Amino acid sequence: MKHSKFLAAAMGFAIAGTLAVSAQSADMANVTIVNGTIPKSLTGKAGDPAAGKKAAINQKKGNCLACHVMPIPEEQFHGKTGPDLHGIGSRQTEAELRMRLVDPKVISADTMMPSFFKTGQHRVLKDFEGKTILEAQEVENIVAYLLTLK
Template sequence: MKHKKIISAVVGAAVAGTIGFGAHANEMVKYEVVDGTIPQSLTGVAGDVANGKKVAINRKKGNCLACHTMPIPEEQFHGLTGPSLEGVAERMNEAELRMRLVDPKVVAYDTMMPSFYRTGQHRVLKDFEGKTILEAQEIEDVIAYLRTLK
């Protein structure tokens, strides 16, 4: 895939630099998009594989199984609208996965996949206004988990 270089179009009121755990959604991490990827970790803290798997399964969080088949046989009913995530680590590197999770519309404008780290969508339910679906560290955790799917 070839893409024009896009310079970080940052969403929300970005607070540069200092972000870690428990970041409030309206203090979003600034990130840079390079050739349709996000090379830099959002938090600088290594992702937790076990927590990433939990977040991926959780129907209120990643809910990845809604659309993707995953190598998690103990979970019943995997969705089929998206590609299977078995072996996804062979197909996408960390930077590509980060882009797909943070805001997939940058590389696939018509995708059904939610942007897990973005705010400002149209007519968001009041309880979720100004909040991202996942927190920055949760994004990193899910990436770490997905990287194990070889």
């Protein structure tokens, strides 16, 4: 079943997320958190919303649909573990959304949502050792996409 494949993907993420300890990483060291938000672009460049939408759907990148309903009707499966992201761009600021993607555990310590821009997570797939799930510009692209969801 299509569902179980997605569920397995979601579970994998959840496990990687839950076992993460707050290890220092080169990437996070360059990120300035201000009142639980990240006001500045990680790359100094603006994000590309179209590329962000693709990365959000991609199961090897954001895989956001594993856990969230989003306004992407062309994709069949939308998970319900996390909140519906319709209109998220009207409810949250760029700085808040960037924090959520970089490391949602700063916002809620026991969240299932993976930290997309943090290294030092335990028991990740070999491919991810020492790497972040998303590159800095991919985070910016997804933030830019989320901001279009008004």
